[in-house]
Amino acid sequence: GSAPERLVSGSDDCTMYLWEPLFNNKGYEAHMTGHQQAINHVSFSPDGQWVASASFDNSVKLWNGTTGKFVATFRHVKDVYQIRYAK
Secondary structure: OOOOOOEEEEOOOOEEEEEOOOOOOOOOOEEEEOOOOOEEEEEEOOOOOEEEEEEOOOEEEEEEOOOOOEEEEEEOOOOOOOOOOOO
16 A cells, blocks of 8 residues: 555564665664574564564563564564564
């Protein structure tokens, strides 16, 4: 539709960035922090409203896919390597 494309990146420095690469030449839209260890995987929900991140800190975190604001943490027993949304 008319919503801009977004990109999210995760790093071993425990942070993520939310980008709008085609509409924003100034840099990132949001700097997302909260994980305590490296981020292994990030994924947008099918509708683009949410971002989930998996980390070696035994957690999955949920973020707003438009603003990058933190929403919730889901605890896991061990390191989390990948995540995937399903309809």
